[in-house]
Amino acid sequence: MALKPAFRGLALILAATAMTAQAQPAPSLVIHADRTGPLINRDIFGQFAEQLGNGIYGGVWVGPDSPVPNVRGIRSDVVEALRALHVPNVRWPGGCFADQYHWRNGIGPAGQRKVTTNINWGDPVEPNRFGTHEYLDFIDQIGSEANITANVGSGSVQEAADWLEYLTADKPTTLARERAANGHPAPWRIKYFAYGNESWGCGGPMSAAAYATRLRIYANFARNLNPAQNGWSRLMPGPDPMRRIAVGPADDRTDYTEAVMRAWQEASPRDKPFEALSFHHYTAGLVGSMREKAQGFGEADYAAFVKNSYAMDGLIATQSAIMDRYDPDRKVALSIDEWGVWLAPMPGTPVLYLRQQNSLRDAIVAALHLDIFARHAGRVRMANIAQMANVLQSMVLTDGPKMVLTPTYYVFRMYVPFQDARAIPVDAEAGDYHFGAVTLPRLDAIAARAKDGHIWLALTNIDPAQAVDIAADGAGFAARAATGEVLSAERIDTVNEFGKPAAVAPRPVRFTAHGGRLTLHLPARSITVVMLEP
Ligand code: AHR
Numbered sequence: 001m002a003l004k005p006a007f008r009g010l011a012l013i014l015a016a017t018a019m020t021a022q023a024q025p026a027p028s029l030v031i032h033a034d035r036t037g038p039l040i041n042r043d044i045f046g047q048f049a050e051q052l053g054n055g056i057y058g059g060v061w062v063g064p065d066s067p068v069p070n071v072r073g074i075r076s077d078v079v080e081a082l083r084a085l086h087v088p089n090v091r092w093p094g095g096c097f098a099d100q101y102h103w104r105n106g107i108g109p110a111g112q113r114k115v116t117t118n119i120n121w122g123d124p125v126e127p128n129r130f131g132t133h134e135y136l137d138f139i140d141q142i143g144s145e146a147n148i149t150a151n152v153g154s155g156s157v158q159e160a161a162d163w164l165e166y167l168t169a170d171k172p173t174t175l176a177r178e179r180a181a182n183g184h185p186a187p188w189r190i191k192y193f194a195y196g197n198e199s200w201g202c203g204g205p206m207s208a209a210a211y212a213t214r215l216r217i218y219a220n221f222a223r224n225l226n227p228a229q230n231g232w233s234r235l236m237p238g239p240d241p242m243r244r245i246a247v248g249p250a251d252d253r254t255d256y257t258e259a260v261m262r263a264w265q266e267a268s269p270r271d272k273p274f275e276a277l278s279f280h281h282y283t284a285g286l287v288g289s290m291r292e293k294a295q296g297f298g299e300a301d302y303a304a305f306v307k308n309s310y311a312m313d314g315l316i317a318t319q320s321a322i323m324d325r326y327d328p329d330r331k332v333a334l335s336i337d338e339w340g341v342w343l344a345p346m347p348g349t350p351v352l353y354l355r356q357q358n359s360l361r362d363a364i365v366a367a368l369h370l371d372i373f374a375r376h377a378g379r380v381r382m383a384n385i386a387q388m389a390n391v392l393q394s395m396v397l398t399d400g401p402k403m404v405l406t407p408t409y410y411v412f413r414m415y416v417p418f419q420d421a422r423a424i425p426v427d428a429e430a431g432d433y434h435f436g437a438v439t440l441p442r443l444d445a446i447a448a449r450a451k452d453g454h455i456w457l458a459l460t461n462i463d464p465a466q467a468v469d470i471a472a473d474g475a476g477f478a479a480r481a482a483t484g485e486v487l488s489a490e491r492i493d494t495v496n497e498f499g500k501p502a503a504v505a506p507r508p509v510r511f512t513a514h515g516g517r518l519t520l521h522l523p524a525r526s527i528t529v530v531m532l533e534p
Helices: 076-083 096-100 132-142 159-167 174-181 206-222 255-266 299-309 312-328 360-373 407-414
Strands: 011-016 030-032 045-050 089-090 145-152 192-195 232-233 241-244 276-283 333-341 381-386 396-399 402-405 419-424 426-429 432-435 438-441 445-448 455-461 468-475 481-487 507-511 518-522 526-533
Touching: 030 445, 030 455, 045 333, 076 402, 076 468, 089 174, 132 145, 145 159, 145 468, 159 174, 159 192, 159 206, 159 432, 192 206, 206 299, 206 360, 241 255, 241 333, 255 276, 255 396, 276 299, 276 312, 276 381, 299 312, 299 360, 299 432, 299 438, 312 333, 312 360, 312 381, 360 381, 360 445, 360 455, 381 455, 407 481, 426 445, 455 518, 481 518, 507 518, 507 526, 518 526
Parallel strands: 045 089, 045 381, 089 145, 145 192, 192 241, 241 276, 276 333, 333 381
Antiparallel strands: 011 030, 011 468, 030 426, 396 402, 419 445, 432 438, 445 455, 455 526, 468 518, 481 507, 481 526
């Protein structure tokens, strides 16, 4: 195969040698290592932990007296698993729960906390045993950052302002002294603070105009009071101030994008009300959210899920185009703080606990989404998969003392090198995957230069039946080898279960060059993440 001089000095051409059954064009992957793309912000690998079902109770919190090993009530197996993901931030307490949550219910002596119900998620008793201190302890244990959503629906501006004072005041105010009396004298660092969730739906409902008005008032009064983080005033901001997130739309809705971005544009440069706009979109297949099979589905369902994953690309483009009109310099981040597959509940579990399995198919869906976010990294600088434990497309499933890592968990672990890496443009051509009316590129690929200078590739072969062999030719860049991991399984619907925890687990791969040529083997239905060795 002829070398293509695609990039000066440091470039790599990968060309697949395998011809498909339909004699499609010779596959090739050109990595433009001489071009610098945007930073892939590590916050796109964020998690979401709502007080919903067993997302917190059972999944994170077992209580200090539990026989499940824990530190101050937080289960140690989950902490250890999440530490390996380098989780950049955890969104809490919701979701819909956030707009019914009153933070004062979750502080103070455990036995004296108010007991409430969770009106959005089946009305279970909410003991408020997991509150502000427990959440921030959890964040600390997993080495992450706070991303707190305030109650804009049923709360008040003063309640949100008080919460931020309790969290961040460094002066001996009454609320700061109460925080100290409850065990935390020092102010916390709060990286993200959101003004509400889905205010057009469960967090309201409010019209876009009504929310935009309310947002400005919240932003004016609910402030971070820690000068070490936020500086001395809005005129003298600190180097790494708290970022505020405004409610944006879901799916193909645009009214919130227009109204909220207009509010941002109209504010004076020193008085902008937020730094990120939220966006939500869930993926389903042929039958729709909450009804899709988690296992035992056929290839038609699989193809629909993969096709629908790419809807995210168009939805981001639509939202970004609107944002560009108000904010051409891309100061405001698009925060995709709810995404993932929404399947049928696991048999025998309460419907509104949203407990579901996730399979190799869903791991592929996750990888495609992360690739899409990386391709939009100039605007998409945050994302939070829904959700972290036991809810929707989770990282872990727990049952009493048992815990299992899902296929999606492994995608997040394999993608760690892409956190804060610099995107490198890539042209991928490996033929098409066809099923029924669905035709999609067989290979999805991203490349990036990690902080340590190494080039990493993430290659997803969506074809459930056909492997791809890619011969790598370096133009000015002789890759001696590629090392990393591959995630695949016997079937596209294979899941990990307590009795069979490693049915979908990554295995190490190493490809070495022969005669100056490096060939990568990408199995059918697989995700491969490798580092190139120069
Ligand atoms: O993630 C589950 C729910 O989906 C969230 O609570 C809500 O924001 C969204 O509609």
